[in-house]
Amino acid sequence: MSRPAPLGHGLGLRPIYYEEILSTRPNVDWFEIISENYMIGGGRPTAMLERVRADYPIVMHGVAMSLASTDPLDFDYLRELKALAERIEPAWVSDHLAWTGVHGVTLHDLLPIPYTQEALAHVAERVMRVQDFLGRRLVVENASTYVAFRESEMSEWAFVDELARRADCMLLLDVNNVFVSGFNHGFDPNEFIDAINPDRVAQFHMAGHTDNGTHRVDTHDQPVCDEVWTLYERARRRFGAVSTMIERDDNFPPFDELLTELGHMREIAARIDADVARSAA
Amino acid sequence: MRLADLQAMFQAGVLAGAEDGARILESVKNSAQADRTTLFGVYVNAYRARLAEFLAADFPALRALIGEEAFDALADAYIGAQPSRQRNARWYTTRLPDFLRESAEWRDNARAIDLASFERALTDAFDAPDAEPLTIDALGGFASEQWPSLSFAFHPSLILLELEAGTIATHEAAMEQQELPPPDEQRGHVAVWRADLDSVHCELEADEFLALSLAMEGHAFGDICQMAAFRDLEDASPERLAQMLTGWFQEGLVVAAQVSAEE
Numbered sequence: 068m069s070r071p072a073p074l075g076h077g078l079g080l081r082p083i084y085y086e087e088i089l090s091t092r093p094n095v096d097w098f099e100i101i102s103e104n105y106m107i108g109g110g111r112p113t114a115m116l117e118r119v120r121a122d123y124p125i126v127m128h129g130v131a132m133s134l135a136s137t138d139p140l141d142f143d144y145l146r147e148l149k150a151l152a153e154r155i156e157p158a159w160v161s162d163h164l165a166w167t168g169v170h171g172v173t174l175h176d177l178l179p180i181p182y183t184q185e186a187l188a189h190v191a192e193r194v195m196r197v198q199d200f201l202g203r204r205l206v207v208e209n210a211s212t213y214v215a216f217r218e219s220e221m222s223e224w225a226f227v228d229e230l231a232r233r234a235d236c237m238l239l240l241d242v243n244n245v246f247v248s249g250f251n252h253g254f255d256p257n258e259f260i261d262a263i264n265p266d267r268v269a270q271f272h273m274a275g276h277t278d279n280g281t282h283r284v285d286t287h288d289q290p291v292c293d294e295v296w297t298l299y300e301r302a303r304r305r306f307g308a309v310s311t312m313i314e315r316d317d318n319f320p321p322f323d324e325l326l327t328e329l330g331h332m333r334e335i336a337a338r339i340d341a342d343v344a345r346s347a348a
Numbered sequence: 349m350r351l352a353d354l355q356a357m358f359q360a361g362v363l364a365g366a367e368d369g370a371r372i373l374e375s376v377k378n379s380a381q382a383d384r385t386t387l388f389g390v391y392v393n394a395y396r397a398r399l400a401e402f403l404a405a406d407f408p409a410l411r412a413l414i415g416e417e418a419f420d421a422l423a424d425a426y427i428g429a430q431p432s433r434q435r436n437a438r439w440y441t442t443r444l445p446d447f448l449r450e451s452a453e454w455r456d457n458a459r460a461i462d463l464a465s466f467e468r469a470l471t472d473a474f475d476a477p478d479a480e481p482l483t484i485d486a487l488g489g490f491a492s493e494q495w496p497s498l499s500f501a502f503h504p505s506l507i508l509l510e511l512e513a514g515t516i517a518t519h520e521a522a523m524e525q526q527e528l529p530p531p532d533e534q535r536g537h538v539a540v541w542r543a544d545l546d547s548v549h550c551e552l553e554a555d556e557f558l559a560l561s562l563a564m565e566g567h568a569f570g571d572i573c574q575m576a577a578f579r580d581l582e583d584a585s586p587e588r589l590a591q592m593l594t595g596w597f598q599e600g601l602v603v604a605a606q607v608s609a610e611e
Contacts, residue, residue: 131436141435172431174395175399181351214391217376
């Protein structure tokens, strides 16, 4: 098992920024797409993606695989996903440790699971089947959650780490999700970061969230907050140079503001690399 | 509790919009700061809000026509009657015009139904499959005696609609946030397709609507000229049909031409 080569510092490819990205070719190392937005017939979305793809590495990030659902895997969906991957040749394909519905219904949300041995065996088996079908290793992301179940038998980080080992998949560590879930369920996010096997982490997500006082919601409509930058620094020191991107999906700022956030991320990474080089010398 | 039972119960609570009465709450813990009803409510509220957002994004003119309050009630009714069975959220809103047609409250409101159908066509044309348009020069490859047997394939984004004549004016005014024009209940015809990566539309005369409908069904050029329905239309003639065909090529609507097998 080896981690994919790091792509550097990326952003999400969102329709509102197509024209600016294509006309200015910004200093962004790679772009992440929401896979489902391009699992359509054609037209502007696919044309823009092909143009961006000509100049930048792309990662495919899905929201609808429903890896933890007890419904059967949807092979029509997986066939479409595979066809998109064959066309775009992404650096990797990711989705979430979550379910989106059962009994043929889709709630279009990333829903939480109890961290049980039953769920672990179930999800690991499905990840392996998806990997076999796609012919590539999957990258699985920890989701933000708002409820915790009495049925849980282990911590989320124990579940995630064991899932990666059993399914032989990679992980997308969403640093903001670790923070949000830590706040909502009263765990120390550092404990989560410190428990994950570094060899399994292929990517980080960074994002902003909404603070509702009693709970926090992963809304991707704010800049990354200070606490999440601090947690990123811890993750970056533990996991090394991992491909990292900032997700922004609502309340879109001018593109320059995202580039400024990306610059901040690069400064943190450069400082950590300098510290590491100094201590190695 | 088995994972399958837990998921069924969780989903039932979300679909019922029941943040305080869901049976799943027995499995949910309170957090240090929030009670479990509030926390489960995040999923319940996000579900309705997200689907309502999809509808508002795809039907902005309908929303302007019927007003926010009626649109919110319509969205609630649609979401309640129509849980999503599409993995890709892109398709969730597709049935709204049919829902209006089937609803006791809306079925007599042709203006709203037609506006919704037009907006759906704009959305469908926007991301329909790609196809390379054929240039009119391609017709030079066919001998003149083959012309009556020529049939055509059209761009996958092309959609024909019969609508209230005032639909387009209402749509334009709504999108520009102008005062909406009075209703015009006469029937009219519209073609919607994609050009230069954006949805476009144009109004069609009755004869062109009929000829294009027949051509899209695969009827040959000569057959369309012969069709009684087409001949009955004023101004209909082979020359008029040839003129229309030229226009379809110029708009990039024709993607293939072939000689139909003799019957």
